[in-house]
Amino acid sequence: xxxxxxxxxxxxxxxxxxxxxxxxxxxxxxxxxxxxxxxxxxxxxxxxxxxxxxxxxxxxxxxxxxxxxxxxxxxxxxxxxxxxxxxxxxxxxxxxxxxxxxxxxxxxxxxxxxxxxxxxxxxxxxxxxxxxxxxxxxxxxxxxxxxxxxxxxxxxxxxxxxxxxxxxxxxxxxxxxxxxxxxxxxxxxxxxxxxxxxxxxxxxxxxxxxxxxxxxxxxxxxxx
Amino acid sequence: xxxxxxxxxxxxxxxxxxxxxxxxxxxxxxxxxxxxxxxxxxxxxxxxxxxxxxxxxxxxxxxxxxxxxxxxxxxxxxxxxxxxxxxxxxxxxxxxxxxxxxxxxxxxxxxxxxxxxxxxxxxxxxxxxxxxxxxxxxxxxxxxxxxxxxxxxxxxxxxxxxxxxxxxxxxxxxxxxxxxxxxxxxxxxxxxxxxxxxxxxxxxxxxxxxxxxxxxxxxxxxxxxxxxxxxxxxxxxxxxxxxxxxxxxxxxxxxxxxxxxxxxxxxxxxxxxxxxxxxxxxxxxxx
Numbered sequence: 001x002x003x004x005x006x007x008x009x010x011x012x013x014x015x016x017x018x019x020x021x022x023x024x025x026x027x028x029x030x031x032x033x034x035x036x037x038x039x040x041x042x043x044x045x046x047x048x049x050x051x052x053x054x055x056x057x058x059x060x061x062x063x064x065x066x067x068x069x070x071x072x073x074x075x076x077x078x079x080x081x082x083x084x085x086x087x088x089x090x091x092x093x094x095x096x097x098x099x100x101x102x103x104x105x106x107x108x109x110x111x112x113x114x115x116x117x118x119x120x121x122x123x124x125x126x127x128x129x130x131x132x133x134x135x136x137x138x139x140x141x142x143x144x145x146x147x148x149x150x151x152x153x154x155x156x157x158x159x160x161x162x163x164x165x166x167x168x169x170x171x172x173x174x175x176x177x178x179x180x181x182x183x184x185x186x187x188x189x190x191x192x193x194x195x196x197x198x199x200x201x202x203x204x205x206x207x208x209x210x211x212x213x214x215x216x217x218x219x220x221x222x223x224x
Numbered sequence: 225x226x227x228x229x230x231x232x233x234x235x236x237x238x239x240x241x242x243x244x245x246x247x248x249x250x251x252x253x254x255x256x257x258x259x260x261x262x263x264x265x266x267x268x269x270x271x272x273x274x275x276x277x278x279x280x281x282x283x284x285x286x287x288x289x290x291x292x293x294x295x296x297x298x299x300x301x302x303x304x305x306x307x308x309x310x311x312x313x314x315x316x317x318x319x320x321x322x323x324x325x326x327x328x329x330x331x332x333x334x335x336x337x338x339x340x341x342x343x344x345x346x347x348x349x350x351x352x353x354x355x356x357x358x359x360x361x362x363x364x365x366x367x368x369x370x371x372x373x374x375x376x377x378x379x380x381x382x383x384x385x386x387x388x389x390x391x392x393x394x395x396x397x398x399x400x401x402x403x404x405x406x407x408x409x410x411x412x413x414x415x416x417x418x419x420x421x422x423x424x425x426x427x428x429x430x431x432x433x434x435x436x437x438x439x440x441x442x443x444x445x446x447x448x449x450x451x452x453x454x455x456x457x458x459x460x461x462x463x464x465x466x467x468x469x470x471x472x473x474x475x476x477x478x479x480x481x482x483x484x485x486x487x488x489x490x491x492x493x494x495x496x497x498x499x500x501x502x503x504x505x506x507x508x509x510x511x
């Protein structure tokens with residue numbers, strides 16, 4: 001496990017007794033969890049264990065039934081509806097299939113109007129795609145769509161990155177390049193939480209790995 | 225992070241919603257409706273002179289109170305169905321495909337929903353204007369242009385027309401009733417498609433409402449004004465059919481406005497606490 005200087009700052013992400021019940025079934029069960037600044041934390045567990053749901057709760061996509069989620073010191077759903085400075089790749093990314101990847105990201109970036117075309121081109125290159133590719137997204141492979149989703153999560157320079165199985169549908173070379181990208185981002189101070197059903201994959205890049213099963217998070221990190 | 229201006233939300237909605245094929249389909253459908261209307265008028269035996277306003281009334285009159293003709297119903301229903309198909313699912317489509325990205329960028333569920341609502345209203349206006357213009361343009365190839373209602377229409381041969389009606393009054397009735405009903409019904413569709421996370425079921429719901437309103441309204445002069453969708457049937461209004469009880473333009477506008485306000489209130493409560501998923505099946509997998 002790599003060593004990093006611990007900071008005394010408040011945790012970037014702080015979950016306190018988070019429970020989510022959907023249709024009388026407990027999806028997240030009393031989860032308390034915190035992620036310090038500039039760390040990479042991994043979540044692993046079987047399919048349907050609640051990994052993605054936990055990320056959804058952190059980024060404000062779902063409301064918790066009980067407990068609280070705070071990001072950068074602000075309570076999600078109370079102080080802010082969605083946390084600031086947070087990039088998210090969750091579920092299979094969805095784009096307008098008749099437009100190119102570049103055009104899709106331009107449209108999404110135009111909502112906040114904080115970045116220009118050049119920055120979008122750079123981030124598309126960063127994830128291994130070609131910004132000059134004029135093909136519509138419907139012609140992209142699943143792996144390319146995954147990369148485009150990652151580009152969308154990165155494009156507004158987030159300080160917290162939530163990545164739900166970012167390397168799914170990628171080949172070995174693709175997985176290695178995404179791992180390198182994650183490490184580079186982290187070395188620049190980005191805090192990252194990522195999920196993977198593959199525990200070994202997380203061991204390569206995470207500072208800590210937590211096991212989640214049936215919505216219950218093991219409070220002790222797994223041995224690495 | 226600055227707040228996203230509402231005008232920008234609307235502008236992006238239009239960029240991601242409007243496509244050329246939608247415009248082409250709209251033009252084709254209303255050209256056909258205009259041609260049918262012109263054909264019906266041209267072949268109607270009458271010595272009175274006719275003009276383009278006859279085609280406008282025939283196209284938007286809706287089925288008469290006593291008519292159980294399926295053709296009359298389809299002729300009235302088709303423009304609505306096309307609009308529901310093209311635009312009634314704009315919110316659910318985005319929510320299920322890109323909501324996870326778009327709504328957090330906008331920063332507020334309610335702003336996103338209000339943006340969709342306003343976009344749907346503007347689309348309704350554009351659709352109604354385009355449909356009126358196309359019917360007038362198509363009919364102008366076969367019928368003379370005029371700034372007055374035709375003697376044929378005023379003769380009451382085709383349909384009872386109240387005294388004193390002018391072109392402006394006719395356009396006012398058509399525009400207001402068509403627009404308010406189209407928006408009210410498509411807003412119901414949009415809201416239920418999001419609540420149910422299923423645009424097809426919502427399309428079926430709103431279509432069923434219109435079919436049932438047509439059927440229950442046949443010959444029932446006292447209840448017709450209360451049936452949703454009937455408000456766009458011009459000739460079921462008391463102004464055109466004195467046997468219908470107290471069915472005025474104002475009543476229809478207020479009726480449609482109340483529907484919109486109820487749906488707005490209910491949907492706003494739902495949207496405020498809505499969990500955002502790509503597909504409802506995604507959550508079922510975990511639940």
